[in-house]
Amino acid sequence: MINRRHMILASGAMLVAAPATARQAGQPASAAQRWGLLIDTSKCGVECTVCVEACKAEMGLSGHDRPRTDAQYVRKVNVRDPATGAAHSVPVMCQHCAKPPCVDVCPTGASMKRADGIVLVDRHICIGCRYCMMACPYKARSFAHEDQSGQQPHLPRGKGTVEGCTLCVHRIDEGKPPACVEACAARARGAMLFGDLNDPKSEIAQKVAREATTRIRADLGLEPGVRYQGI
């Protein structure tokens, strides 16, 4: 149901020059789209955690001061090439693989890929076995170990289920970019570009067609929707 508030929100979203327009109410996600990210790590500061903090606020992730098990949808991985000394600080989230191993191993069908390439956990049927966490080479998923409170209405989360970056599916469906992308553009150096890789007119599709980009562990052949430059 579209009420007045939703209309106002939606029209506001258009003004912020969204990379996509909101899908019509009642329309399913379609394989005509393939949402992706292009991250230019040369713009990522070692100390910068703007994307990480924006994600936590957007998703209502509160921790228990246990960094090893607290839910984290995006983390900064600092790497250094011992041969050259070149160091990079890389934001790593769910890579939204075209061939996601987490989906292959899930015994219930909870780990799933939406038609537009977004990989999600259908927590309604997740039994918390965590096979997907083992299968993911990007260490992108977390497990909710405790009862949760203070959830955001757009991101239900609860004990005993696996969770991870949704590419801000709730925002994409409204025609808005993911929260990390928006925050990086507003408060950091705009290292992240979001858009539809299938749309030849989109900035991201043109950039990946023109410039050299890489995928982390491309050798695994999982065809992630997240690409990097500068590493």
Add this chain to the structure above:
Amino acid sequence: MGALAVLITLLALPAFAADLPQWPKAKGEACIAANDVMRREHPDMLKHQRDDTLRLGIRGAKASLKACVECHAATSADGHAVPVDAPGQFCQSCHSYVAVKPDCFECHATTPKATVREASR
């Protein structure tokens, strides 16, 4: 014996009526369907909708759990939203009466999004 049964029924009836669940008024003009339909069909509506929304990506369809909470969460005297699963509130009062315990609100927010947060975005 028959008279006793009638007497017990008569005694039980008012008690039964007095215990009917009560809840604060909902926001909005009307529900997404007629009251009698809602009472009977809402579990199916919600289960259908959750698969449509999560798995297929269909948004804005009528039986959204987020929307139930937006209309059915009461506002306390000091202006705070009251969780819909709190004792005496809409979903809880009826469910405790009919003895069902859906686990939806272990994950789903029980109040609408705070207006401050919305505005700051």
